[in-house]
Amino acid sequence: MNLMGLADAVAGLVRDGQMIAMEGFTHLIPFAAGHEIIRQRKTDLHLVRMTPDIIYDQMIGAGCARALTFSWGGNPGVGSLHRLRDAVERQWPRPIAIVEHSHAGMAASYTAGASNLPFGVLRGYIGTDLARVNPQVKAVTCPYTGESIATVPALRPDLTIIHAQQADRAGNVLLRGILGVQKEAAMAGRQLLVTVEEIVDRLDAPVNAVVLPDWVVTAIACVPGGAYPSYAQGYYARDNAFYLAWDEISRDREHFGRWMDEHVLGTNGHAAFLRSVGVPSSRNGEEV
Amino acid sequence: MTAPWNPDELMTVAAARLLWDRCVCFVGIGLPSAAANLARRTHAPNIVLIYESGTVGTRPDVLPLSIGDGELADTATAVVPLPEVFAYWLQGGRIDVGFLGAAQIDRFGNLNSTVIGDYARPRTRLPGAGGAPEIAAHARQTFIVLKQTPRAFVPRLDFCSSAGFMEGHGSRTRSGAVGAGPQVVITDLGMLRPAPDTEELQLVGCFEGVSVARVEQATGWPLKVADHVEVIAPPTEEELRILRDLHARTRAAHGSRIRVPY
Numbered sequence: 001m002n003l004m005g006l007a008d009a010v011a012g013l014v015r016d017g018q019m020i021a022m023e024g025f026t027h028l029i030p031f032a033a034g035h036e037i038i039r040q041r042k043t044d045l046h047l048v049r050m051t052p053d054i055i056y057d058q059m060i061g062a063g064c065a066r067a068l069t070f071s072w073g074g075n076p077g078v079g080s081l082h083r084l085r086d087a088v089e090r091q092w093p094r095p096i097a098i099v100e101h102s103h104a105g106m107a108a109s110y111t112a113g114a115s116n117l118p119f120g121v122l123r124g125y126i127g128t129d130l131a132r133v134n135p136q137v138k139a140v141t142c143p144y145t146g147e148s149i150a151t152v153p154a155l156r157p158d159l160t161i162i163h164a165q166q167a168d169r170a171g172n173v174l175l176r177g178i179l180g181v182q183k184e185a186a187m188a189g190r191q192l193l194v195t196v197e198e199i200v201d202r203l204d205a206p207v208n209a210v211v212l213p214d215w216v217v218t219a220i221a222c223v224p225g226g227a228y229p230s231y232a233q234g235y236y237a238r239d240n241a242f243y244l245a246w247d248e249i250s251r252d253r254e255h256f257g258r259w260m261d262e263h264v265l266g267t268n269g270h271a272a273f274l275r276s277v278g279v280p281s282s283r284n285g286e287e288v
Numbered sequence: 289m290t291a292p293w294n295p296d297e298l299m300t301v302a303a304a305r306l307l308w309d310r311c312v313c314f315v316g317i318g319l320p321s322a323a324a325n326l327a328r329r330t331h332a333p334n335i336v337l338i339y340e341s342g343t344v345g346t347r348p349d350v351l352p353l354s355i356g357d358g359e360l361a362d363t364a365t366a367v368v369p370l371p372e373v374f375a376y377w378l379q380g381g382r383i384d385v386g387f388l389g390a391a392q393i394d395r396f397g398n399l400n401s402t403v404i405g406d407y408a409r410p411r412t413r414l415p416g417a418g419g420a421p422e423i424a425a426h427a428r429q430t431f432i433v434l435k436q437t438p439r440a441f442v443p444r445l446d447f448c449s450s451a452g453f454m455e456g457h458g459s460r461t462r463s464g465a466v467g468a469g470p471q472v473v474i475t476d477l478g479m480l481r482p483a484p485d486t487e488e489l490q491l492v493g494c495f496e497g498v499s500v501a502r503v504e505q506a507t508g509w510p511l512k513v514a515d516h517v518e519v520i521a522p523p524t525e526e527e528l529r530i531l532r533d534l535h536a537r538t539r540a541a542h543g544s545r546i547r548v549p550y
Contacts, residue, residue, distance in 0.1 A: 025341050025356050026341055026355055026356030026357070027341070027358070050370075051418075071416060072416045072418030073413075073415050074414075074415030074416075076317060076353065076354035077318065077353035078353070080414075080415065081415075084413070089410055089412070089413050100416060102418070102420070102421040102422055103340060103370070103374060103418050103419040103422070104378070104379070104419065104421070104422040105421075107370055107371040110371070122374075122375075122422070123379055123422070123425065124421060124422050124425070125421055126421070126425045126451055126465045127398070127425075127448065127450075127460070127463050127465065128417065128421045128449060128450060129402070129447050129448045130417060130421060130449070147464070148464070177358070177361050177367065178342055178343065178358075178360070178361050179367070179370070180342070181370050181371060183369060224548070225548035225549065228548050229546075231358055233358055233361060235548075237546050238354065238357055238358060240353040240354070240543075241542060241545075243354070244542065274550050279548050279550075280546075280547045280548075281549065282547035282548065282549045283550060
């Protein structure tokens with residue numbers, strides 16, 4: 001495990017054209033890492049994520065992606081992801097190939113990848129058109145009962161990126177709260193980059209907590225606030241107002257471009273991004 | 289005279305009344321979440337709410353904006369990984385009611401939340417199916433909520449994201465889907481339920497002041513009407529007060545500033 005700065009970690013681990021999974025089911029979404037990928041103008045990525053969320057909207061709008069594997073592409077509780085829609089409906093800023101699953105199908109794909117199995121099984125996709133438009137969805141006959149069961153191929157991303165609350169100095173990582181498929185995506189990835197809220201001497205981990213031991217982690221970058229505007233349970237809450245505001249920012253190509261220029265491309269790291277969008281720091285004692 | 293409530297409130301209250309105490313409910317964001325939490329605050333205090341983010345038995349004080357707000361984790365009996373939610377809890381057969389919305393519905397309760405137009409060149413790309421295909425297959429029954437217009441109630445879906453009764457006449461049972469499918473559709477005009485023999489949705493209730501003819505006009509296929517169409521009672525003052533308090537607290541919470549330790 002290497003403890004490194006986020007810019008160095010992204011420069012060293014992210015290659016154009018790779019399949020990259022950045023997970024976090026509403027919680028612990030690795031926003032800072034996504035922004036750094038945009039700053040470094042990485043391109044032709046095959047992005048994988050159950051719920052693309054705002055971070056993939058930004059990466060797709062910035063032209064980083066050639067393909068997207070996903071199961072629900074909206075702004076949760078708000079509406080559409082307008083940059084994703086623009087890419088799918090009008091091929092802007094470039095065409096995007098989509099591989100579409102259900103949540104249960106994606107979960108099975110990651111679980112198979114983490115388990116070193118060729119495919120995952122589920123009683124899924126029954127009676128839907130998803131299997132028609134996604135040739136990856138197939139079926140096997142159960143050798144015991146003769147039933148037909150849906151299958152999905154294992155996901156093995158070149159690189160998985162997740163955000164977590166803590167790492168200790170040896171590089172063991174602790175996650176808690178809503179975990180989504182982070183553990184499965186982490187174990188399915190050929191390499192694993194973890195951004196964390198803080199480095200601690202001793203993990204605050206009860207027995208049976210989710211700990212990724214240092215030897216499954218490729219690199220760790222300490223990025224306080226790295227999940228903002230999503231959240232890190234125990235550190236800060238989700239900025240729902242930002243998610244609501246994103247609808248307006250992302251609707252229009254020019255507005256989106258100006259926002260990205262100012263706040264992502266025009267900042268040299270995550271702390272600068274947080275300052276530029278006016279997020280009060282609880283560390284510096286700033287008043288809200 | 290305009291009603292002292294809006295269509296969303298009408299639908300939310302009607303949906304909430306269909307849930308029962310100790311019912312295990314797989315809840316989606318938006319109107320289903322509002323309805324389930326209204327039920328919890330009125331006649332069903334021990335309803336078990338499961339959100340697909342993995343929060344089991346959650347009791348939020350404000351409505352979450354996303355399916356995984358911290359409020360849901362803080363107030364849950366358990367928070368489990370997402371593959372477990374779908375495998376053990378949903379596919380395992382432990383969900384009484386799955387609550388779904390959609391952009392389009394057909395006469396057999398099949399739903400589209402994926403695209404309007406052609407899949408490869410869509411006119412409108414919608415968020416997609418998410419958890420719905422398997423919720424529709426495995427929950428013991430599903431409830432559906434959506435506003436009734438000819439654009440939403442279509443003769444033929446542009447895309448089937450989740451299956452209801454498929455082609456009707458027992459085709460669902462033959463498919464291997466475990467749950468009983470959509471048992472009720474709540475709209476801003478009334479309520480539809482499947483006919484026992486054909487499994488085609490038929491109108492069984494109208495809200496006060498809504499005529500059967502008006503519901504027929506809002507439906508994109510020749511709507512079947514039950515022999516007896518009941519009048520659905522409007523929201524009570526108590527139901528409206530609790531629902532509006534919930535929404536007011538939610539708006540205040542979602543607008544508050546967040547401090548981040550950086």
